Amino acid sequence: AGTSDGSTEKQGSRRETRPNILLIITDDQRADRTLGVMPATHRLFVQGGTKFVNAYATTPQCCPSRATIFTGLYAHNHGVLENEDGDELDHESTLQNLLQDAGYSTAIAGKFLQGRPVTVDPPHFDRWATTGWGYTDRLFNIDGRSRIVHRYSTDFIAAVAVRWLEDFEGDDRRPWLMYVAPTAPHLPYEPEPSYAHAKVPQWNGNPATGAVDKSGKVRYVRISNYSARSGAGVLRQQLRTLMSVDDLVARVFRTLGRLQERSRTLAIFVSDNGHLHGELGLFGKRLPYRPAARIPMLIRWPGHVAPGAVDHRLAANLDLAPTVWAAAASSGQLARRPWDGMSLLGTQRREELLLEQYKNGYVPDWTSVVTLNDQYIEYVSDSGKLRHAEYYDLDADPWQLDNLIDDGTATNREAAGAARRLDAIRDCVGAECP
Numbered sequence: 001a002g003t004s005d006g007s008t009e010k011q012g013s014r015r016e017t018r019p020n021i022l023l024i025i026t027d028d029q030r031a032d033r034t035l036g037v038m039p040a041t042h043r044l045f046v047q048g049g050t051k052f053v054n055a056y057a058t059t060p061q062c063c064p065s066r067a068t069i070f071t072g073l074y075a076h077n078h079g080v081l082e083n084e085d086g087d088e089l090d091h092e093s094t095l096q097n098l099l100q101d102a103g104y105s106t107a108i109a110g111k112f113l114q115g116r117p118v119t120v121d122p123p124h125f126d127r128w129a130t131t132g133w134g135y136t137d138r139l140f141n142i143d144g145r146s147r148i149v150h151r152y153s154t155d156f157i158a159a160v161a162v163r164w165l166e167d168f169e170g171d172d173r174r175p176w177l178m179y180v181a182p183t184a185p186h187l188p189y190e191p192e193p194s195y196a197h198a199k200v201p202q203w204n205g206n207p208a209t210g211a212v213d214k215s216g217k218v219r220y221v222r223i224s225n226y227s228a229r230s231g232a233g234v235l236r237q238q239l240r241t242l243m244s245v246d247d248l249v250a251r252v253f254r255t256l257g258r259l260q261e262r263s264r265t266l267a268i269f270v271s272d273n274g275h276l277h278g279e280l281g282l283f284g285k286r287l288p289y290r291p292a293a294r295i296p297m298l299i300r301w302p303g304h305v306a307p308g309a310v311d312h313r314l315a316a317n318l319d320l321a322p323t324v325w326a327a328a329a330s331s332g333q334l335a336r337r338p339w340d341g342m343s344l345l346g347t348q349r350r351e352e353l354l355l356e357q358y359k360n361g362y363v364p365d366w367t368s369v370v371t372l373n374d375q376y377i378e379y380v381s382d383s384g385k386l387r388h389a390e391y392y393d394l395d396a397d398p399w400q401l402d403n404l405i406d407d408g409t410a411t412n413r414e415a416a417g418a419a420r421r422l423d424a425i426r427d428c429v430g431a432e433c434p
Contacts, residue, residue: 018104021104022180026272028186028274029184029185034296037239038245039246045269049298050309051298054314055294056293060287060292060355060357063080063113064083067089071094072318072322078090104177105126105171109161112128129156129160134188136152142160152244153183169261189234192244201239216402217403219388227281228278231277232277234277265301314371325343354369354425354434356368364388369434370394373393373395376392376421377390391412
């Protein structure tokens with residue numbers, strides 16, 4: 001029988017109704033200016049699925065964010081507070097463990113968690129080819145055996161993912177979880193040779209780059225002076241690495257089509273955090289400002305998730321595990337879990353979202369509460385004492401140039417209310433969380 005996405009659904013005695021799960025996680029891909037060089041991803045996920053345009057990484061740093069994706073928990077609950085804390089994660093609480101126990105085949109291809117040597121096998125995966133970050137001549141742990149892979153890593157990750165999909169379909173009664181995590185577009189920003197000189201859109205900055213008034217910002221931001229010109233050069237290379245990720249997406253979906261599994265697969269495309277390219281003189285992530293904290297998030301599941309739709313709800317990486325679990329439990333076989341996040345398959349919406357960053361090294365620690373309309377940020381000392389606060393009207397000031405706490409107006413009453421809201425959710429657990 002034909003399906004809405006053009007594939008052919010298998011007929012016969014299959015009784016399994018739970019979907020396959022495909023998670024594609026990029027590294028340091030910001031929400032804007034990046035999907036335009038990824039036509040296959042755009043066709044399959046934007047046109048073929050739903051785009052969440054107000055999605056955030058609750059801790060915009062690689063390892064804490066991935067731990068949140070695995071667990072559906074805020075960093076203050078899963079304990080992975082910075083990049084070298086990967087071994088702090090309770091792997092019994094992860095999505096891969098829950099799905100494996102529920103009868104899913106599980107596999108991971110690419111980056112797992114920093115702070116764990118590549119030679120250590122990732123728990124609760126039936127197949128794996130894990131690595132750190134990098135593009136060529138990388139050490140991989142492939143099903144317990146370590147070797148250097150000379151092939152361009154994104155291409156190699158695509159190849160092993162396809163091979164495992166074919167293997168999993170040998171037992172067609174059993175659904176699978178496939179976690180695919182290329183390095184791109186993380187540093188060292190090394191494109192595949194065929195894309196090394198590819199033409200990409202020119203970026204000339206935005207209202208937050210150049211000579212902007214930073215007098216209302218925390219001192220770390222005031223003294224930062226990374227230029228948008230340098231950021232534009234990095235962005236060009238990042239976009240070229242993402243062209244290979246687009247090839248990966250296309251290859252995986254060609255395989256799903258050949259295996260007649262597209263309509264049975266819940267697929268998610270997301271980044272672990274965004275990236276600043278010179279906004280407010282800043283580069284990288286670890287900060288609460290929107291270029292760093294907002295992420296691309298795209299979900300497709302033919303017949304269940306609307307194609308070509310835009311979802312304006314506040315969404316976050318901590319919603320992915322409950323979303324997957326809700327899909328896997330749709331047949332009534334799996335019990336509910338005490339997530340911090342919410343399933344995006346229903347109509348539930350939140351009014352606010354907690355963002356947090358701890359053990360931040362040279363960057364001051366902070367917590368923040370963000371809504372669709374405003375954001376309040378508290379920078380704190382190592383002892384937890386308030387060092388600096390900022391409040392932004394995101395409707396009037398989406399680039400977060402004007403800290404309204406400093407302007408001496410009645411807006412400070414709104415900031416005080418946001419401070420109380422932040423205090424109420426800073427240590428939230430489960431259903432208490434926004």
